[in-house]
Amino acid sequence: MLKDVLMAKGRFVVIEGIDRSGKTTLSRNLAKEFQRGGNKVYLTHEPTSFFDTGLDVLNRLKKDDYMILLAMFIRDRLEHNKIIKENLESGKIIICDRYSLSSFAYQGVFIRDLFNDNDSFLNWMETVLTVSHYKPDVTVFIDYNGKYYRQGNDEKRELEIFEDKEYLGGVYDLYNMAISKKIFFDPGIVVDGNASKEKMLLDTISKLEKYL
């Protein structure tokens, strides 16, 4: 199925969800599946490997440095877009682990406190993030909250400022707000993050086909 639908031209697919929701596994499995169907795939993620080069900024930033972080993620995304564009133009399927919605949800948790009302917050975030938003063909949200952490996953060290469970609860809520208002989620699909990785892959593929 995928082969017939996707051979023709490049497509930009974004995978989103909170830390440990299984984004990286789903991205890899999806990439393999597309390759099996004869497509050329470019698997990528944000922050990119250039994000913090030489600055070591993440080790010294605090939670109230959210504006610096937002600017850094946007800068990283602007550079990343050039690579995404090149790969799209050469007909590849881009699978991108995190994109604009991550900035919306992760930085938004702090930024929303600056505004008196929710609509002003949403308008501001949408406007600011749109400058670096190269529109995906579809965004996949892995709906996982659990205890805000998936147990027994990789041993990778989390960034300290993103570790807090209460914080991740706020991030999850903002993802849901974006989804319900179709902010950076148009079109978008939701997959069940509590399912096994095999089921999640099948679920994603069946929902994706409509948009690719």
Ligand code: TYD
């Ligand atoms: P990542 O390396 O993807 O971590 P993980 O593999 O655990 O998902 O991303 C590191 C952290 O960066 C992650 O906790 C989310 C955060 N982040 C933002 O806060 N804003 C952004 O725009 C992006 C892309 C990531």
